[in-house]
Amino acid sequence: MNDKTSSLLDVATRDLDPDIDALVAGGVARGRARRRRRTAGTALVAAAVAGIAGLGVVASLSGADGTHAEDLSVATSPGSSASVVRTNTAPRDLAMRAAGVPELFASIFPGEVAIIPGKENPMDGFDPRSQPLGGGPTDRKGEPGPGVIADFTWNGYYVRAAVAPSDPAFGDTAGERCRGEASSDTGCEDVAGGGALVSSTMVNPPVDGTTTVRFVKYYTPDLWTVTLMVSNGATSRDHVLTPQPPFTLAELTAAATSDAWFD
Template sequence: MADLLHRASRDLAPDVPSLVAVGLRRGQARRRRRQSAAAVVASAVAVLLVVAGFELADSSRAGTRGVAPANPSPRSASAESADPGPVRPVDLAVTTDQVPTTFASLEPGTVSAPGPKSGPDAAPVVDFTWNGFGVRVGLTPDDYVTGHRVREPGRRCAEQEGAARCRPGPEGTVLARSSATNPAVDGGTRFRAVTVFRPDGWDVLVMAYNGPGKDGPATAAEPPFDLSQLQRIASSDTWFR
């Protein structure tokens, strides 16, 4: 009986090499399936990320379309006084003798006749008094100081006043404002002055003293006009036509 079972069991002995080969093939197949599945998942994830990116970008554009930045970059001072566009040439509307009365039309008061050194009519620099205080008005073209045309008001201001004193003004103008006391040897008077450098090529100076003129004597603690008033007078188009 034992011999019979032994002979029968010999036919049931496993074919080890075959089993090993089959196991290897199955393992390789499972590995390929896992790799394929991973590749499919990775591709799907990539597609989802791209789609999500497009949607976010589109929603961002839609959310900001037509909306100005919360904090737009401020314009610089130079930009404020940049090219004012086409400049209309102008001519003086006043002669030397008419400067004091024109000043009085802007600031009512009693004015004197021009001083003896005032003029010329083509570029008047006029000294006179307003209610007893010395005033100087200068209306000079851009070639008055240097002898050659200098259309850029910023350049004229820098050449005549120094760049540090030049500030942008309205409508393409450049402003230079000053206030000081003359040395005692020159009368010790205090003055305020504003020059408006215009883009049409004219420079307008308005200066006021705290006495009848530069040489004094001082009759008040301060000149009769502040810098804002002088700037308004100098900026007036009344001087031109």
């Protein structure tokens, strides 16, 4: 029966005669249009980030940690152009390998990116599920595959960017996984479209250089996490360059919730 089925499908379709040139031309035209839309989308996020930057500077001058509520209200409102509305979909593919993370970051925040000495190997295959505190490797369908993580500098400031699967040990939705992982200090905020967000600003103790580190972790509806962490120093723990990190929580949130990380 199986051979018969194969033969039938083969015979029935063998002499189909589509206009191949027209199909390819149409596919290329649609592909170019898609690429233009993607480029425009990335530029929109960058523009939104730039627009928010002015507010961020004012807020950070008035007191670093007080910016939290105002920052997040911009990026997590339902109408925000940077929010991803995605429900019940298969996990997207990543738009880059780990080595491409700094360059993608620089496409959102134009600036000079460089690998940090001693951390020359951005990691592909990053999977917190396989770490000791993770939920263990999962073969459940519908879960994202391994992700990427990279440490680098942006205009001299330390940045860590990671896109990784969220941990199925905490539940089936982005919100459950966010609340499962979040500490009581940071809490977890639902984002329009089914995602969830954790963010914080932390001042390290003197032994760790008194650096200020801003951190955003976005749990996407398709069960990825996008983590962005930026310090006001050349590393996370020393060489303070300015009183505050170069990006506000709102800017990091806009970047983390953008589609730029995914195909």
